[in-house]
Amino acid sequence: MIYPENSIDKLGFTEVKELIKAHCLSEMGQQMVDRIQVMSNFEQISKFLSQAHEFKNILQNDAALPITHFYDIKALANKARLEGAFLTEEEFFHVYVSLTTVFAVIAYFNEREGQYPNLEALFEHLPIEKAIIRKIEQVIDAKGKMKPNASRELAEISAGIAKAEQEARRKIDQIFKSATANGWTADGSLTVRDGRLCIPVLAENKRKLKGFVHDESASGQTVYIEPEEVFTLNNRIRDLDFERRREIIKILIALTDELRPYVPLLLSYHSLLTKLDFVRAKALFAIDIEGELPQVVNEPRLRLVNARHPLLFLNFRKEKKTVVPLNLHIDDQTRVIVVSGPNAGGKSVCMKTVGLLQLMVQAGLLIPANETSVVGVFKQFFVDIGDDQSIESDLSTYSAHLSKMKKFVENANGKSLILIDEFGTGTDPQFGGPIAEAVLESLNHKKVRGMVTTHYSNLKIFAGNTEGIENASMLFNNVEMQPLYILEIGKPGSSYAFEIAQKIGLPQQVLNLAKNKISSEQKSVDSLLVGLEREKKEILDTRVKLDKQQRRVDTLLTENEKLKSYLEENKKVLIREAKEEAKNIILNANKLVENTIAEIKSNNADKEKTRDLRESLNRELQKNTVKPETPKKQPNDEELKVGDWVKLTDSETTGQVMEIVKDTVIIAIGDLRTVAKRKRVQKVSKSSVPKEVRRNFAANTGDIASFSPEIDVRGMRTEDALAAIERLFDRAVMMGYGNIKIIHGKGDGILRKMIRQYLKKYDQVDRLEDEHADRGGDGITYVYLR
Known part of the structure; x- marks a missing residue:
């Protein structure tokens, strides 16, 4: 029960039904949409929802359902039910294409048996009676017209009409040529009057041509005559045409009689078509509104x-x-x-x-x-x-x-x-x-x-x-x-x-007057609600910000684990290769020493020969000697610049210079930042850094190298300025910068006050200071981070 009844309209349900009707292919489907009711039977609700959901799935994810024609075959079936009544050629054609659609749909679902159970239930136990289609195909062609050979009598009549028409045409062409040669005809060609082919003849010559006058021109100078010889043939054609019409009706009556036993089945087919149109419209509307099955x-x-x-x-x-x-x-x-x-x-x-x-x-x-x-x-x-x-x-x-x-x-x-x-x-x-x-x-x-x-x-x-x-x-x-x-x-x-x-x-004096007229309790309640609303908004914003930072931390940890895993794997590979190479060197050295001893013994310890063999042995061993790495000269401050690749002298860690502050260097190692003294940093060539590490650095630090801890918010609205400062502040904190510079101008000092109040709420802010008076004074704020 819905009370009051107009609630359907007020909630917008009537508009929804109109939008669904727009998707229907047939008037029957639209009528079914008009009959949509709010149900309370759980089984029915579930069934109808599942049908719409399955049809939506077909429209979005499966081959197109072969639904092309929908006609009201219920009315045609009821007409065929009456004894003596018959369907026209067009009506039989509507039955034919509708049944073709029904059988194509049933075949579609039979190929997908079990995939759409609720839609399959619509035609469960419904037989496919193709005998109806075959009977109609014998009589009606693909364009919905009676076939000339639908019966032997019709074929004979059609042949007689064709022959008579050909003879009449030949005869009138012959007479027209003769009259033209004699100069009896007016300018023009053969024309049709009252459904008869006529010759245009000059009025003064109408007695010279025997025949029936059908019409004359507006000026009266031309008359249109059907020649006497052709008149008889045309009458014959008309008689044959009447016979043809009687034969067509006879065939249609016979076909309707054959169709009459199938009327109950036709009504079932009609019901299936109507339901499919209805469910299809619901599914299309669901796609429009991005509807889902709850x-x-x-x-x-x-x-x-x-x-x-x-x-x-x-x-x-x-x-x-x-x-x-x-x-x-x-x-x-x-x-x-x-x-x-x-x-x-x-x-x-x-x-x-x-x-x-x-x-x-x-x-x-x-x-x-x-x-x-x-x-x-x-x-x-x-x-x-x-x-x-x-x-x-x-x-x-x-x-x-x-x-x-x-x-x-x-x-x-x-x-x-x-x-x-x-x-x-x-x-x-x-x-x-x-x-x-x-x-x-x-x-x-x-x-x-x-x-x-x-x-x-x-x-x-x-x-x-x-x-x-x-x-x-x-x-x-x-x-x-x-x-x-x-x-x-x-x-x-x-x-x-x-x-x-x-x-x-509204004028402030009116507002003040209104505020004085409400009770203090109501004022406090409303103020409390406003305050709660404000606090809720701040908490929501903070939660969003924390979630963003947490996602960033998770990303950094993941990247760090990947880098650590990569370094550990390379370390194991290098150690394994070094051990293998050392083993080969020792084997070769042992062989060389043994060969040298054998040579000395074979030469009976000749001094000259022994000296030559010893020098040769030293030269061979010298080839496998690892030369001590001479420490490179410490580059001076001018040689080291932002973007250079460096290595920490007390480890194998490689990074890229992000910033140089006096004797301190800020280095980016993947997504991590570290600060080191200048003397602990050694510059290395870019080619000595593994490609994998360079790619990782390029992917993660490309925007950091261009980061500037300075922002100019002059001329901005307060909300836009605070948003821009918040983005700069987040990046500075994540990159480990010690301070940022905010240029806000002097003016009335309102923007400066709002910015400083906003920044004081962050625990990461250590202190706020003005720029030196000679370089901008209180028009610039330095934010020092902990």
């Missing part, structure tokens, strides 16, 4: 993940804008959500999104939400949106609201979904608030589920203190005074009445 449960609960209003989504897409997604849950613990916040902040859209998506799911439609969303089944919908005052019923706006509340309280239960917009408005807040609170308490006792929007503080307090009811607010940027359209569960929101009034430009 998890459906047979319980009155709801959990939406990244949900969007489908109509708003389509409108925003035309304008190349995006919809802020909605996340919420309604279950046994959180049954009713009380949404508060500023006007134009998105409260009503949020509530309408919940209502429309719930209606769509229970109507078997896919919804624009993450597939992890969980949607239950509600037996009743109670909706109070908009102004329903009635002159005929003598109801005011508030009276109309109260009438609905009466209906809600009397009929709602734990399986009902209530949606109430601007709860309690329309009368004196002093009395409307308590009445709304009493209604809400009564509904809560009945365990109803739903969502209400309000500005009343007593409802916010009641929601905060009552089990089963949860506060929620639409987030608001109170710096730029712009709504964020994000629903935050767990706390009430401020209406930002004074802030919005101030932004609009």
Whole structure:
């Protein structure tokens, strides 16, 4: 049950149906869309959702379904059911192409048996009766016309007509040539009058040509005559044409009689075509709105993940804008959500999104939400949106609201979904608030589920203190005074009445007067809500920043592990190669010594020969001697520059110079930064650095070498300047810089004050100092980092 009935229109469900109808190929499909109802049977809902999901999968991931023609064969079948009635050539052709489509679709799913079970169920046990197609093919051609040889009599009649037409044409051409030669004809050629081929003859010569005068020209100078010889032939052709028409009707009657036993089957085929058109339209609409199949449960609960209003989504897409997604849950613990916040902040859209998506799911439609969303089944919908005052019923706006509340309280239960917009408005807040609170308490006792929007503080307090009811607010940027359209569960929101009034430009004296007229308790409550909103925004920003930094740290750790693994692997390879080479050197040396000793013995220790052999042995051994590496001369400060490759003298670590500050060098080792004294650094050639290390450095430090710890924000708006400084600050901290320089100018000092207040909140900032008076003074701020 949906109360009131016009809630379907107010939630936008009627518009959704119209958009689905636009995708239908047939009038039958459109009629089926008009009959879409919100269901409460869990099995039916699941079946219809699965059908739409499977068809969407076909459209996106499978070969095209052979759906090309949809005709209303139900009306044709009912016509054929009547004794004595017959279908026309065109109607038989519609039956033919429709059945061709049906059989192609069934064959398509038979090839994919078991892949789309819910769609296959549409034609389960439906036979393929191709005898109908064969009977029609014998009579109707591919263009929907009667075949000339559909029967022996028709073939004879058609041949007689063709022969008579040929003879008539030959005869009239012969007479036309003779009349032209005699100068009887007017300028022109043969022409048709009253369906007869005639010769244009000059009026003064009409007695010279025997025949039937069919017409004359406007001037009366030309008459159109059908020659006597041809007149008889044309009459014969007309008689044959009548015979042909009678034979065609006879054939169509016979074919209709043969088709009549298949009428029930034709109706089944019609039902399949209509359902396919209907499901196809739902799937195409789901693709338009990026709809997904949520998890459906047979319980009155709801959990939406990244949900969007489908109509708003389509409108925003035309304008190349995006919809802020909605996340919420309604279950046994959180049954009713009380949404508060500023006007134009998105409260009503949020509530309408919940209502429309719930209606769509229970109507078997896919919804624009993450597939992890969980949607239950509600037996009743109670909706109070908009102004329903009635002159005929003598109801005011508030009276109309109260009438609905009466209906809600009397009929709602734990399986009902209530949606109430601007709860309690329309009368004196002093009395409307308590009445709304009493209604809400009564509904809560009945365990109803739903969502209400309000500005009343007593409802916010009641929601905060009552089990089963949860506060929620639409987030608001109170710096730029712009709504964020994000629903935050767990706390009430401020209406930002004074802030919005101030932004609009209401005079300050009016605002001050208004503030003095509200109670101190209300002031403190609203101030508290605004403060909570501001703190929540700061916490959210900080969390985003920390997440960003954590991702950066994780990346650095991963790169460091890769570099460490690479170095360890190279170390093992080098040691293994060195051991192998040393082993070979020792073997060769042993062989050389043994050969030398043998030579000495064979020469009986001749002194001269022994000396020559010893010198030869020394020369050979000298070849394998490792020369001690002579330490290179320490390059001076002028020789070392940013971008040079260097090695730490007390290790094999290689890096690239990022910055030189007096006798200190900042070195980049992959994604890591280190500071070393100048005397501990030794310059190396670029070619001596492994290619893998150079590529890694190029990929990770290309932008660091060009990094400048200085920024000029003069002329920027405060928000833009702070954003730019924050980006520079993050990079400076990650790169290990000791200070950054901010040029903000002097002016009135407002920008300087805002920047310094902003930087003081960071623990990494040690102190802030002005530039020297001769070089800019308090127009430049130095930020020294810890």
